[in-house]
Amino acid sequence: MKVLIIGIDALEYNRVIEWDLKHLKLNEFGKTRVPISEGFGEPVTLVVWPSFISGSEPDVMGFDAPIIYRQPLKFILEKIYFPLISNNKPQREHDVSIMEKTTVKNKIISRTNYILMKAGMGRYPERKDIKKPTFFDNPDYKSIHHNIPVYDAVFTTEDRDSARNGVIRAINDKEFRKDFEKKLSEELKIGSENVFKHLQNPSWDLYMQYFYVLDGIQHVYYKNKLKLMDYYMKFNEFVGRVKEKLPNDTLLLIVSDHGQENGLHTNYGYYSSNVMLGLTNPNIFDFKTIIENKILKK
Ligand SMILES: [Zn+2]
Numbered sequence: 001m002k003v004l005i006i007g008i009d010a011l012e013y014n015r016v017i018e019w020d021l022k023h024l025k026l027n028e029f030g031k032t033r034v035p036i037s038e039g040f041g042e043p044v045t046l047v048v049w050p051s052f053i054s055g056s057e058p059d060v061m062g063f064d065a066p067i068i069y070r071q072p073l074k075f076i077l078e079k080i081y082f083p084l085i086s087n088n089k090p091q092r093e094h095d096v097s098i099m100e101k102t103t104v105k106n107k108i109i110s111r112t113n114y115i116l117m118k119a120g121m122g123r124y125p126e127r128k129d130i131k132k133p134t135f136f137d138n139p140d141y142k143s144i145h146h147n148i149p150v151y152d153a154v155f156t157t158e159d160r161d162s163a164r165n166g167v168i169r170a171i172n173d174k175e176f177r178k179d180f181e182k183k184l185s186e187e188l189k190i191g192s193e194n195v196f197k198h199l200q201n202p203s204w205d206l207y208m209q210y211f212y213v214l215d216g217i218q219h220v221y222y223k224n225k226l227k228l229m230d231y232y233m234k235f236n237e238f239v240g241r242v243k244e245k246l247p248n249d250t251l252l253l254i255v256s257d258h259g260q261e262n263g264l265h266t267n268y269g270y271y272s273s274n275v276m277l278g279l280t281n282p283n284i285f286d287f288k289t290i291i292e293n294k295i296l297k298k
Contacts, residue, residue, distance in 0.1 A: 002250040003291050005208035006195070006242070007052075007148070008235060009045060010215035012259030013270045015232055023240035024232075024254060029272035033283045034258055037065050042265040045215070046125055048257035048284060049149040053134040053208075055288025062131035067113050069122040082109065125150050135288050141205035141295050146194055148210050170220045180220065184213040188231075192238050199245040205295050211235075215260070222263030243274070251275045251294050255287070 013031050016024045034043040035051055035058045046066035047058050058064035069077055116122040127150060134151065136143040145152060170180040191211050198207050214231060221227040239254065246252055252274040259266040269284055277290060292298075 001294050001297070002202060002204065002247060003206045003253065003295055004195075004199075004242070004246065004250055005206075005253045005255060005291075006239065007049065007208060007210035008214055008254060008256050009149075009210070009212050010218055010258060010260045010265070011235070011254070011256035011270050012218075012261065012266060013268065014259065014261070014266075015228070016270065016272075019229060019232060021232060021236040023236045023243065024272055026252065026254065026272040026274040028276050028279070029254075029270070030279070031281060032255075032269040032271050033281060034267070034269045035064065035284075036267060043258035043267060043269070044265075045149050045212075045257055048269065049210070050125070050130050050134075050151065052255065052257070052284045052287060053136065053148065053151060054130055054132040055135070055285050056132045057285060060132060062129045063125050066124065067117065067122045068125050068129060069116065073116070073121055077112075081112075127151050135206060135291050136208075138292060138295075142203070143206040143208075144198060144204045145208045146210065147191065147212075148208060152210075167216060167219045170216075177220065180216065184216050187211065188213045188234060188238075195238075195242060196245065199242065199247070202247045202250075206291065218260040219263050222260070246274075251291075253287070253291070255284070257284075 011024070015021075016029070034048050036042060037044045037047055037058075044066045047064060050063075051058050051061050054061045065078060068074075113122060117124075130150065136145050136148075136151070147153060166176075166180055170177040188211060191209055195209050198204065198209075214235065217231050218228060239252075243252065254270070254272040256270040258269055271279075271282065271287070275294070279286070
């Protein structure tokens, strides 16, 4: 059978339930377990997605933090410095806003990372850093993938810096916020058009399309419930249309790397499948084998 994966960054389980987004609730759905990056205290996009596509724990996959440091610096930072300065208590209540969080530990970590990267001591991960084969690399079937973090997208230090500063600036600056949202809407439009293009010509066995938009929207508009609802509805409607155009015998899988509450990442992801998989609170690493077996009819 074919497999279509819609990767939606930061899709929150609680919002899907609260707003009863029926197209996002396929035949089987629930929370997933995702890796939490040490020192960051939360799941991070640049680690969770490579773990998902390679079906491996971060340290086996190749990196467990969103920045690759040179040794022995890596050891010192990850084992001593970050645990020392970070508040590693799980933030169950999410009672601090992203701005407060930014002023406490993340500001120090961000600043440290920025200086180290400028000094050439650290860099963002690239495809070559993923040491395990991903489900796209299986030679026994045809894969298409668009926009997959790390695997497809190459982030420069400047890109990530402007993305991060973009979120902070968009919270405070009304004019900038409009441009920020416009860029994200554009991503949703281009990505969904891409999906329909590939649904019209399903010459693939596995196809994954990734969307960043919901992460940025929730970081910036976390107090504006109507705005959040608007974007969740857009994804709900998009998946509804995808279901209508889905080729026969195709597994549709919606996956998120983490959710968000009050502008902060939650410590679990989300999955939703049109085929009953019989999973309970699966680990995000579990899906690679399931996907490959479905395609190869094992
Ligand atoms: Zn985020």
